[in-house]
Amino acid sequence: MSVRGAKNLVPKAMVAAILGSEPSVLRNVPAIRDVDVVRGLLSLHGVEVTSGPDAGNQDGELVLDPRNVESAHVADIGMHAGSSRIPILFCGPLLHRLGEAFIPDLGGCRIGDRPINYHLDVLRSFGAVVDKLDSGIHIHTSGRLQGTKVKLPYPSVGATEQVLLTAVCAEGVTELSGAAIEPEIMDLIAILQKMGAIISVDTDRVIRIDGVERLGGYVHRALSDRIETASWASAALATNGEIYVRGATQPEMMTFLNVFRRIGGEFEIDENGIKFSHPGYDLNSLVLETDVHPGFMTDWQQPLVVALTQAGGLSIIHETVYENRFGFTDALRDMGAVIQVYRECLGGTPCRFGQSNFNHSAVVSGPTKLQGGSIVVPDLRGGFSHLIAALAADGESKVEGIELINRGYENFMGKLGALGADVTLV
Structure with missing residues (x-):
């Protein structure tokens, strides 16, 4: 089976095209719902989005022409309210092109508090005026945005993307400290540089952007989705x-691959992908803490927990990125898994939730045989983790709410069938 471009990069790369004075070409685009949402929002704002000649093959391609960008009707934008959190990233590009932006109420997975105050504070620091309305948020500016200094209290991926997309055309220099440096961020920076931006990344999480007056288009192939790759590896x-993941690449997966090997998993890397396999003997338990890049990614945690139910001994997982990411374990316990969640930090890394009333640590005891059951998908990654549990369980499972999984996993039903799973959509 194959993976294509990263869900955490492709929609943002599509938004970046608004900044250009010429069309852009984005390749390796997955057929997922988040891409459809952004495509719809771009069309509402006058960006012509067409499938390129390679869209039907593995190089799925979009051509994005922003030369006729315009303001969209509030009612039309509101139709997308709750469908994605991506609309907040339209603000900077639209302020540069139109002088205003309207953002509907935001949705996304309910895995913890992901406030947009970082984004709004960032936009205000560039000189934008933010008005909160009943239907959403109206943002406007009377002139060119001005470069600024931004210090993030936490290396938020979304806030870092907001700064990048706003600063590239702001007047003067912007300095962002405490920035996120995930591979998807670096790929977005590469795209903006192709468009004509001047961006430097220091070793201390400081990013400096010299604003330019004009950006062009880009031609770019999105990096592979490391989250989907890890999900199939955990399965x-x-x-x-044994699963061969065509399109998977090693550099973005190094931290995961080390953990995979510590558990006992085996993998082989070639120029076309990575083959992941069970060793044929008992898996090892381990102690694991999630963290921002280059640490162990929070989105890798949920599918891996399912695999750890089949490892011998006690595994300890400390979630330091999102405070409410262990809700998916309720269904696993109903299926026979032995998992206990705790409010305490069960790990050596200080985290933001240590003094809060959040279940953000878990102890998994295994191996335990899972039994099929009825499951309601709680969020994107938790939902795919439930599919993995259903595949590993004895008997039949019924999974409801799988439309959430379509947000980030392309043709997952077809891929499951190709791997030999007996899956029926009812």
């Missing part, structure tokens, strides 16, 4: 199986 461990 191989949980089901005592």
Whole structure:
């Protein structure tokens, strides 16, 4: 089976095209719902989005022409309210092109507090005026945005993207400290540089952007989705199986691959992808803490927990990125998993939730045989983790709410069938 471009990059790359004075070409685009949402929002704002000649093959391609950008009707934008959190990233590009932006109420997975105050504070620091309305948020500016200094209290990926997309055409220099440096951020920076931006990244999480008056288009192939790759790798461990993930790349996966090997999993890397397999003997338990890049990614945690239910001994997982990411374990316990969640920090890394009333640590005891059951998908990554548990379980499972999984996993039903799973959509 194959993976294509990263969900955490492709929609943002599509938004970046608004900044250009010429069309852009984005390749390796996955057919997921988040891409459809952004495509719809771009069309509302006058950006012509067409499928390129390679859209039907593995190089799925979009051509984005922003030369006729215009303001969209509030009612039309509101139709997308709750469907994605991506609309907040339209602000900077639209302020540069039109002088105003309207953002509907935001949706996304309910895995913890992901406030947009970082974004609004960032936009205000550039000189934008923010008005909160009943239907959403109206943002405007009377002139060119001005470069500024931004210090993030936490290396938020979304806030870092907001700064980048706003600063590239602001007048003067912008300095962002405490920035996120995830691979998807670096790929977005590469795209903006192709468009004509001047961006430097220091070793101390400081990014400096010299604003330019004009950006052009880009031609770019999105980096592979490391989250989907890790999800399929975890499925191989949980089901005592083997999966070859075409399109997976090693550099973005190094931290995961080290953990995968510590558990006992085996992998082989070639120029076309990575083959993941169960070793054929008992898996090892481990102690794991999630963290911002280059630490162990929070989105890798949920599918891996399912695999750890099949490892011998006690595994300890400390979630330091999102405070409410263990809700998905309720369904696993109903299926026979032995998992206990705790409010305490069960790890050595200081985290923001240590003094709060959040269950952000878990202890998994295994191996335990899972039994099929009825499951309601709580969020994107938790939902795919439930699919992995259903594949590993004895008997039949019924999974409701799988439309959430379409946000980030392309043709996952077809891929499951191709791997030999007996899956029926009812």
